[in-house]
Amino acid sequence: MAHSPRRRRPTQVDIARHAGVSQATVSLVISGGAASDQIPEPTRLAVLAAARQLGYSANVAARSLKGGRNRLLGLYTFEPVFPTDQRDFYYPFLLGVEEETAAQGYDLLLFSSVTSAGDRSIYAGGANRLKIADGCVLLGRSVRRAELAALIREDFPFVFIGRREVDDGELSYVAADYVTATADLVAALVRLGHRRILHLRAPGDSEPTRDRESGYRRGIAEAGLPADHVLIETLTDPADLSADHLRAWADRHGATALLVEPTEDTRLVEALEDAARSGGLRFPDDLSLALLGDPPSWTPELRDWTRYSLPRARMAREAVGLLIELLDDPASAPRQLSVPCAFVAGDTIGPPVTPPVPGERS
Amino acid sequence: MAHSPRRRRPTQVDIARHAGVSQATVSLVISGGAASDQIPEPTRLAVLAAARQLGYSANVAARSLKGGRNRLLGLYTFEPVFPTDQRDFYYPFLLGVEEETAAQGYDLLLFSSVTSAGDRSIYAGGANRLKIADGCVLLGRSVRRAELAALIREDFPFVFIGRREVDDGELSYVAADYVTATADLVAALVRLGHRRILHLRAPGDSEPTRDRESGYRRGIAEAGLPADHVLIETLTDPADLSADHLRAWADRHGATALLVEPTEDTRLVEALEDAARSGGLRFPDDLSLALLGDPPSWTPELRDWTRYSLPRARMAREAVGLLIELLDDPASAPRQLSVPCAFVAGDTIGPPVTPPVPGERS
DNA sequence: GCGTTCAGCTAATACGTATTAGAGAGGGGG
DNA sequence: CCCCCTCTCTAATACGTATTAGCTGAACGC
Numbered sequence: 001m002a003h004s005p006r007r008r009r010p011t012q013v014d015i016a017r018h019a020g021v022s023q024a025t026v027s028l029v030i031s032g033g034a035a036s037d038q039i040p041e042p043t044r045l046a047v048l049a050a051a052r053q054l055g056y057s058a059n060v061a062a063r064s065l066k067g068g069r070n071r072l073l074g075l076y077t078f079e080p081v082f083p084t085d086q087r088d089f090y091y092p093f094l095l096g097v098e099e100e101t102a103a104q105g106y107d108l109l110l111f112s113s114v115t116s117a118g119d120r121s122i123y124a125g126g127a128n129r130l131k132i133a134d135g136c137v138l139l140g141r142s143v144r145r146a147e148l149a150a151l152i153r154e155d156f157p158f159v160f161i162g163r164r165e166v167d168d169g170e171l172s173y174v175a176a177d178y179v180t181a182t183a184d185l186v187a188a189l190v191r192l193g194h195r196r197i198l199h200l201r202a203p204g205d206s207e208p209t210r211d212r213e214s215g216y217r218r219g220i221a222e223a224g225l226p227a228d229h230v231l232i233e234t235l236t237d238p239a240d241l242s243a244d245h246l247r248a249w250a251d252r253h254g255a256t257a258l259l260v261e262p263t264e265d266t267r268l269v270e271a272l273e274d275a276a277r278s279g280g281l282r283f284p285d286d287l288s289l290a291l292l293g294d295p296p297s298w299t300p301e302l303r304d305w306t307r308y309s310l311p312r313a314r315m316a317r318e319a320v321g322l323l324i325e326l327l328d329d330p331a332s333a334p335r336q337l338s339v340p341c342a343f344v345a346g347d348t349i350g351p352p353v354t355p356p357v358p359g360e361r362s
Numbered sequence: 363m364a365h366s367p368r369r370r371r372p373t374q375v376d377i378a379r380h381a382g383v384s385q386a387t388v389s390l391v392i393s394g395g396a397a398s399d400q401i402p403e404p405t406r407l408a409v410l411a412a413a414r415q416l417g418y419s420a421n422v423a424a425r426s427l428k429g430g431r432n433r434l435l436g437l438y439t440f441e442p443v444f445p446t447d448q449r450d451f452y453y454p455f456l457l458g459v460e461e462e463t464a465a466q467g468y469d470l471l472l473f474s475s476v477t478s479a480g481d482r483s484i485y486a487g488g489a490n491r492l493k494i495a496d497g498c499v500l501l502g503r504s505v506r507r508a509e510l511a512a513l514i515r516e517d518f519p520f521v522f523i524g525r526r527e528v529d530d531g532e533l534s535y536v537a538a539d540y541v542t543a544t545a546d547l548v549a550a551l552v553r554l555g556h557r558r559i560l561h562l563r564a565p566g567d568s569e570p571t572r573d574r575e576s577g578y579r580r581g582i583a584e585a586g587l588p589a590d591h592v593l594i595e596t597l598t599d600p601a602d603l604s605a606d607h608l609r610a611w612a613d614r615h616g617a618t619a620l621l622v623e624p625t626e627d628t629r630l631v632e633a634l635e636d637a638a639r640s641g642g643l644r645f646p647d648d649l650s651l652a653l654l655g656d657p658p659s660w661t662p663e664l665r666d667w668t669r670y671s672l673p674r675a676r677m678a679r680e681a682v683g684l685l686i687e688l689l690d691d692p693a694s695a696p697r698q699l700s701v702p703c704a705f706v707a708g709d710t711i712g713p714p715v716t717p718p719v720p721g722e723r724s
Numbered sequence: 725g726c727g728t729t730c731a732g733c734t735a736a737t738a739c740g741t742a743t744t745a746g747a748g749a750g751g752g753g754g
Numbered sequence: 755c756c757c758c759c760t761c762t763c764t765a766a767t768a769c770g771t772a773t774t775a776g777c778t779g780a781a782c783g784c
Binding site (some may be wrong): 011012013024026027028030031058059061067174217 | 770771772
Binding site for chain 4 (some may be wrong): 428429
């Protein structure tokens with residue numbers, strides 16, 4: 001079968017010609033929700049019939065150029081989400097965003113393309129790609145602050161999943177309350193009798209890491225423990241989580257419990273599983289250990305880690321809801337939402353086994 | 363902080379005024395890769411300086427309005443993919459589509475919104491929603507043929523993942539070769555000594571189901587078995603897969619092996635697991651059983667089913683590649699790709715245990 | 725018969741960019 | 755002095771839609 005050269009997409013002008021009306025009328029019928037009432041039924045039907053017959057669909061570019069809406073929400077991630085071992089971490093967010101977007105009657109645009117320069121940037125080719133969407137949900141740890149600031153300057157509506165700060169102004173976000181959740185975890189350990197609790201934090205100073213540290217410090221302070229009980233180490237490489245290494249760290253600080261900030265990939269928890277299995281380190285028999293967040297995988301874990309759990313799907317849905325509120329009221333100021341983390345009791349903490357260092361406050 | 367009323371973004375006109383040139387010159391400098399050489403250095407630099415100073419970024423909508431393309435590929439699924447237990451089945455497709463789309467420098471638009479009418483239709487509001495994208499990958503079992511036909515009539519570029527047929531013309535698809543894979547599975551069973559092999563097929567007559575049945579029939583025929591050895595039952599409800607029911611079916615047909623077409627949700631395989639566990643039915647000790655496709659979950663299975671496996675990620679990537687070829691050469695005819703399934707040996711088939719029915723051809 | 729009102733439509737325009745034809749200046753060759 | 759060429763830049767236009775001001779004809783009141 002000979003294949004016809006691709007026809008030009010029908011425009012409102014084509015429909016107008018076909019239905020014997022003007023382009024303006026077509027526009028009113030097709031998209032003018034309010035003004036559409038003023039068009040009498042016969043005309044409306046004629047236009048719609050012509051539209052259907054010609055296979056019309058609006059040109060997004062033209063529509064958004066004009067300032068109209070596309071009923072498109074974007075999802076932009078600062079890290080590649082899909083084909084890595086990080087996907088298990090990000091997938092629940094994606095799920096939530098997708099679900100709520102659909103529920104609100106929007107379609108979802110995944111900004112995934114890497115530019116020719118190999119640069120995964122919002123501003124590619126001097127243009128803000130996100131602008132095709134009405135608004136955007138942002139996600140990811142390795143934020144490029146400059147781009148965030150530029151988005152704010154441009155007044156582009158977006159919501160970050162996770163607390164983010166920029167010098168140049170406020171932004172909207174939906175964040176998990178790491179501070180309270182971490183402080184609560186410290187309190188739980190103190191109640192069990194722990195006094196020296198080591199916090200293994202991630203390198204860098206992204207907000208999630210900072211918030212966990214704040215929560216840890218607050219927990220220590222609220223337990224009435226002295227300042228020299230603030231024990232923090234930075235975990236640069238998950239490979240350092242060998243059983244021997246963990247024991248050495250605990251001994252050095254006299255710690256009986258560990259609070260570990262998990263990574264978004266699978267390596268950290270795998271290292272822990274390995275320390276327990278082949279390293280002979282038992283939780284909580286030798287050491288209490290709690291995770292400051294979810295193990296990355298959403299598949300059943302080998303261990304039931306004591307931890308708190310981010311309500312990822314809920315955060316995502318809230319973010320979409322917030323974004324749509326921003327869209328509906330463009331004059332509104334940036335807003336911040338905080339959602340609590342869920343405590344998961346697990347089975348990796350218990351009473352301290354190493355006796356407290358002599359001379360320590362009870 | 364008071365929030366400024368949304369500022370107007372600087373445009374090329376603003377830059378032009380600022381730099382004392384025309385808008386056309388600005389356009390040439392900013393985006394005219396080739397023509398940019400013809401602009402003398404001082405002018406170029408002046409324009410770029412002005413652009414930087416004003417914080418210019420190009421308006422995508424305007425750009426793509428002019429050019430026609432949005433560098434957007436769509437993904438439309440005929441069933442809701444995300445929030446159901448079908449997601450494990452569809453997720454690998456999504457993964458592959460996303461990956462290849464990104465690799466090709468496109469962004470991915472997920473058509474997920476349900477229209478106001480509650481109708482999950484391509485044609486909503488008298489318009490073809492898909493047209494927002496340059497082209498579209500389609501996916502799903504419960505195809506609405508009429509819509510497919512309409513897409514073909516409109517010359518909208520799309521590729522289906524899975525073999526589909528429409529009366530009105532040809533369409534492009536990337537399909538798994540169910541026929542060969544199923545025939546091969548029959549041959550494997552025959553080699554083990556099976557003669558009476560029961561095929562449990564899904565209800566309905568979608569292409570995947572038809573292809574599996576064709577493969578089954580071909581396998582029986584190629585093994586030189588007579589026509590009365592073609593044993594087919596339709597499995598309406600996965601709950602019918604109880605151990606008792608399976609035994610009854612096998613007895614009625616004198617079958618020693620079962621070929622089961624899996625569903626896209628988790629119920630079927632769960633029923634099988636259950637038949638084995640609480641129903642005391644052992645594979646392959648009591649009965650050989652192979653799946654005509656993947657168990658739905660991509661998480662580790664309890665049983666290692668003998669089966670063939672669709673190369674879902676690869677099919678998805680091929681579909682995207684094919685779609686982009688269609689876009690690059692609009693005059694090209696629809697194309698069909700077939701990819702082989704991978705045989706997974708598993709541990710649920712073995713020699714027949716019930717002795718062959720007397721009088722049967724060896 | 726004249727003004728008024730109203731429904732039902734259209735003409736015109738703006739949105740920001742890319743592209744093309746060509747204007748204007750300057751110079752060199754005949 | 756004229757022709758032609760090059761170099762640098764600009765005016766004009768198209769892209770498809772949304773929106774607004776306003777046109778037309780009919781109905782109505784007085």
